Amino acid sequence: MPDPISRNVPDGSSKDDEHERGFSSFEYIDHSKHDSEKVVEVSPNGRYAKLNSVLGKGAYKIVYKGIDREEGYEVAWNCFQTTKQEYAELSQEVEILKRVRHPNIINFHDCWYSNTEFIFITELMTSGTLREYIRKLQTPNLKVIKRWCRQILKGLIYLHSYDPPIIHRDIKCDNIFINGAHGEVKIGDMGTAKMKIGKKYTVIGTPEFMAPEMYEEKGYSEKVDIYAFGMCLLEMVTGDYPYNECKNAAQIYKKVSQGLKPECLSRIMDPEILSLIQHCLAPENERYSAQEAIEDPFLGVEPEVVVLSTNEAKNHLTLQVVFKGMDKLSVKFEFIADTDTAEEVVNEMIEEQVLPQKYQRIITHDINRILRELAGTGDKKDTAALTPSSPMMITNGHGPGSVSHLALDSVTSPQLPPLVRTASNLNRHNSVSEWSVEEEIPFKEYSRDAPIEDLVNDTAMAYHRGPDKANEWLAKLKNQDIMTIGDLKDLQDSDWAGFDLTVFASRALRNRLFGKRPNSLSRNSSSGANTDNEL
Numbered sequence: 442m443p444d445p446i447s448r449n450v451p452d453g454s455s456k457d458d459e460h461e462r463g464f465s466s467f468e469y470i471d472h473s474k475h476d477s478e479k480v481v482e483v484s485p486n487g488r489y490a491k492l493n494s495v496l497g498k499g500a501y502k503i504v505y506k507g508i509d510r511e512e513g514y515e516v517a518w519n520c521f522q523t524t525k526q527e528y529a530e531l532s533q534e535v536e537i538l539k540r541v542r543h544p545n546i547i548n549f550h551d552c553w554y555s556n557t558e559f560i561f562i563t564e565l566m567t568s569g570t571l572r573e574y575i576r577k578l579q580t581p582n583l584k585v586i587k588r589w590c591r592q593i594l595k596g597l598i599y600l601h602s603y604d605p606p607i608i609h610r611d612i613k614c615d616n617i618f619i620n621g622a623h624g625e626v627k628i629g630d631m632g633t634a635k636m637k638i639g640k641k642y643t644v645i646g647t648p649e650f651m652a653p654e655m656y657e658e659k660g661y662s663e664k665v666d667i668y669a670f671g672m673c674l675l676e677m678v679t680g681d682y683p684y685n686e687c688k689n690a691a692q693i694y695k696k697v698s699q700g701l702k703p704e705c706l707s708r709i710m711d712p713e714i715l716s717l718i719q720h721c722l723a724p725e726n727e728r729y730s731a732q733e734a735i736e737d738p739f740l741g742v743e744p745e746v747v748v749l750s751t752n753e754a755k756n757h758l759t760l761q762v763v764f765k766g767m768d769k770l771s772v773k774f775e776f777i778a779d780t781d782t783a784e785e786v787v788n789e790m791i792e793e794q795v796l797p798q799k800y801q802r803i804i805t806h807d808i809n810r811i812l813r814e815l816a817g818t819g820d821k822k823d824t825a826a827l828t829p830s831s832p833m834m835i836t837n838g839h840g841p842g843s844v845s846h847l848a849l850d851s852v853t854s855p856q857l858p859p860l861v862r863t864a865s866n867l868n869r870h871n872s873v874s875e876w877s878v879e880e881e882i883p884f885k886e887y888s889r890d891a892p893i894e895d896l897v898n899d900t901a902m903a904y905h906r907g908p909d910k911a912n913e914w915l916a917k918l919k920n921q922d923i924m925t926i927g928d929l930k931d932l933q934d935s936d937w938a939g940f941d942l943t944v945f946a947s948r949a950l951r952n953r954l955f956g957k958r959p960n961s962l963s964r965n966s967s968s969g970a971n972t973d974n975e976l
């Protein structure tokens with residue numbers, strides 16, 4: 442792809458041009474003109490057709506609307522003036538770009554050279570760039586910003602996971618595109634991305650978003666994208682272009698090389714946002730990776746409790762704690778309103794490390810709110826949506842834009858296994874129980890004289906419990922003089938209740954002891970004592 446070498450070198454050229462270009466270059470499609478749209482060119486292989494509609498113009502390229510005649514959908518037809526020689530030099534990179542496929546990266550479909558132009562076909566984005574959106578929304582709320590950030594970072598995690606990593610090198614809000622209908626965000630303008638083969642010395646990018654090491658001829662890594670992402674976040678939350686106070690690229694270069702951050706950074710009062718930006722703008726060796734950035738507390742996912750179903754009497758609920766935006770973690774559990782309490786259920790899930798402690802308050806609060814609503818004492822507008830036995834969603838009540846200090850850092854919390862779990866609790870009256878873990882666990886036969894350590898450690902490991910948890914279970918069993926597998930096998934069901942183990946631990950151990958797989962052994966009874974040995 443074209444390599445805009447020196448287009449933004451800190452040579453003292455006016456920065457205003459850059460800004461103006463960003464604001465004025467976008468030309469919205471006038472939909473009243475759709476009838477007059479017509480094909481003006483066809484790709485050499487006949488698959489793509491260029492229409493006479495301009496989607497936008499940048500300093501380097503003109504982007505037209507196009508049509509993929511094979512699939513029948515619209516595409517972006519990008520025209521870039523360059524020499525055939527330059528085009529030939531890009532062939533390797535183009536092959537890589539064709540293989541890049543990620544929901545948060547604009548798809549690159551095809552390219553060819555024609556009449557002094559490098560033409561490439563990409564996915565079409567319908568709602569312009571993030572920068573235009575920021576101006577339109579006049580500082581978007583934090584919920585929206587978090588969603589955008591997570592998507593950008595997911596794209597960067599993907600690019601940086603290549604070996605060698607793909608470095609975008611020109612991440613900025615102008616190069617991040619939006620599909621308004623679904624709030625989808627995708628990284629575009631991959632034209633400057635290159636594989637990091639050895640060290641790179643080319644000065645490319647946009648001065649305001651360029652990490653200090655990009656100005657130095659010492660080579661740089663994929664971390665430059667994180668620096669640029671930090672600047673994007675700064676722009677999202679302040680609405681200001683970073684280093685707005687500078688008149689030209691040379692001034693920016695001077696500030697960056699002196700380690701001076703953009704003035705607008707001082708306007709950020711929220712310590713979480715500030716901390717994330719600072720981790721992104723830190724010197725290269727201390728700077729976050731894309732993965733670390735997405736795990737930052739500011740981007741943590743807010744939990745929601747969802748009612749999956751209720752019985753007619755609305756006293757037997759199937760609830761699920763979902764971590765919105767994160768596919769990896771969700772906790773499903775049964776709740777018997779007559780006997781369970783939100784506090785006990787949540788406490789047990791925390792004790793069993795199914796949920797981290799820090800969500801105790803928010804999830805307890807959510808369950809209680811659902812119970813109130815079902816009992817008809819809650820907020821009317823939410824209760825109206827409740828219909829027995831049908832899936833329904835009750836949100837956590839943090840309105841749009843609210844800054845939640847209870848935000849999750851979810852899947853990567855060391856407390857949490859990276860699994861989808863389903864679980865339910867047993868209240869203190871043992872009226873309902875059903876824990877299950879969706880996982881294949883290798884079973885083995887334990888001899889009667891084997892020490893209980895074998896079983897306990899295996900069980901803890903199978904359920905992703907740490908050694909602390911295993912030791913806790915061991916201590917409780919040994920307190921009752923249970924030393925061998927034989928001792929355990931001789932126990933009556935009622936004996937297990939005296940061990941002070943949680944229902945989860947008790948069931949997990951017994952399932953393993955008797956070689957039963959949790960998936961095939963869920964107990965759905967909503968009443969009766971805890972007399973079986975299933976999980």
Ligand SMILES: Nc1ncnc2c1ncn2[C@@H]1O[C@H](COP(=O)(O)OP(=O)(O)OP(=O)(O)O)[C@@H](O)[C@H]1O
Pocket residue numbers: 466467468496497498499500501502503504517547563564565566567569570615616618629630
């Ligand atoms: N995939 C796309 N879908 C819809 N519109 C697009 C797409 N790609 C580019 N555009 C429009 O075309 C304009 C010009 O594209 P772009 O900014 O990438 O050009 P450029 O010359 O590479 O500029 P720069 O490198 O400074 O970002 C964009 O501002 C946007 O409005």
